[in-house]
Amino acid sequence: MANIAAKRIKREFKEVMKSEEVAGGTIKLELVNDSWTELQGEIAGPPDTPYEGGTFLLEIKVPETYPFNPPKIRFMTKIWHPNVSSVTGAICLDILKDQWAAALTLRTVLLSIQALLSAAEPNDPQDAVVAKQYREDIQLFNLTARHWTNAYAGGPTVIWEFNQKVQVLQDMGVDEDQARVALSTFDWGLERATEHLFS
Amino acid sequence: MKVTVKSWTGVATWRWVANDDNCGICRMPFDSCCPDCKLPGDDCPLVWGACSHCFHIHCIVKWLHSQPQQQCPMCRQDWKFNNK
Numbered sequence: 001m002a003n004i005a006a007k008r009i010k011r012e013f014k015e016v017m018k019s020e021e022v023a024g025g026t027i028k029l030e031l032v033n034d035s036w037t038e039l040q041g042e043i044a045g046p047p048d049t050p051y052e053g054g055t056f057l058l059e060i061k062v063p064e065t066y067p068f069n070p071p072k073i074r075f076m077t078k079i080w081h082p083n084v085s086s087v088t089g090a091i092c093l094d095i096l097k098d099q100w101a102a103a104l105t106l107r108t109v110l111l112s113i114q115a116l117l118s119a120a121e122p123n124d125p126q127d128a129v130v131a132k133q134y135r136e137d138i139q140l141f142n143l144t145a146r147h148w149t150n151a152y153a154g155g156p157t158v159i160w161e162f163n164q165k166v167q168v169l170q171d172m173g174v175d176e177d178q179a180r181v182a183l184s185t186f187d188w189g190l191e192r193a194t195e196h197l198f199s
Numbered sequence: 200m201k202v203t204v205k206s207w208t209g210v211a212t213w214r215w216v217a218n219d220d221n222c223g224i225c226r227m228p229f230d231s232c233c234p235d236c237k238l239p240g241d242d243c244p245l246v247w248g249a250c251s252h253c254f255h256i257h258c259i260v261k262w263l264h265s266q267p268q269q270q271c272p273m274c275r276q277d278w279k280f281n282n283k
Contacts (some may be wrong), residue, residue: 004258102262
């Protein structure tokens with residue numbers, strides 16, 4: 001790894017460990033290997049959002065050219081959000097792309113991703129299906145996002161109706177994640193989701 | 200009483216006068232050098248932009264070379280070297 005990248009990541013790592021966000025438990029950062037090229041981030045779902053109470057893991061890959069190019073970050077925890085792919089966890093955030101600046105750090109990027117959870121940008125979607133639901137039925141979107149937070153991120157709110165529908169599809173032999181995606185996509189219409197899965 | 204100075208050794212210290220402690224690009228203290236240099240001082244100088252932000256010259260040049268637009272990595276204003 002290039003000298004500047006490795007040195008900077010080491011300094012940043014120490015800075016994050018001393019930060020008040022780590023002390024307050026809203027973000028976390030861990031090393032994945034000894035070469036400092038891969039880290040694991042963790043953010044708490046912000047209060048007053050459907051992600052509240054959930055813990056979301058992020059895969060962070062530091063390129064050789066860091067900090068002249070942004071770190072590559074994606075959600076490892078599945079999440080229902082207009083700017084995050086519900087399939088791959090890819091994040092649509094300008095500072096991870098063309099608005100990256102060398103003065104940004106892993107700490108500020110993690111805080112920006114956390115802020116994205118509080119303020120979605122449905123007009124610049126990463127997941128068109130989620131964004132459509134967000135625009136057309138925000139209440140159903142909030143319930144779906146809360147359900148996903150419960151199912152994947154350890155969130156506290158159990159939505160029994162959704163759990164039951166997922167179970168119905170699982171009883172038909174459908175994989176749990178696939179069942180949840182299909183139901184979420186078709187606004188929890190069991191019939192249409194079933195039709196989609198078996199067509 | 201008369202004192203005879205037999206010898207003397209001059210000592211001086213120096214530091215950069217910057218508006219920040221660390222370079223925003225490499226995050227090393229300005230009183231040390233950029234990660235690619237060995238010794239701080241004239242071989243690894245600081246430069247200021249018209250926006251008043253300050254970096255190791257080696258760091259800002261690498262940043263500007265890596266970007267399609269020439270902007271300060273702190274404030275995103277167009278980067279101009281401040282030749283003060």
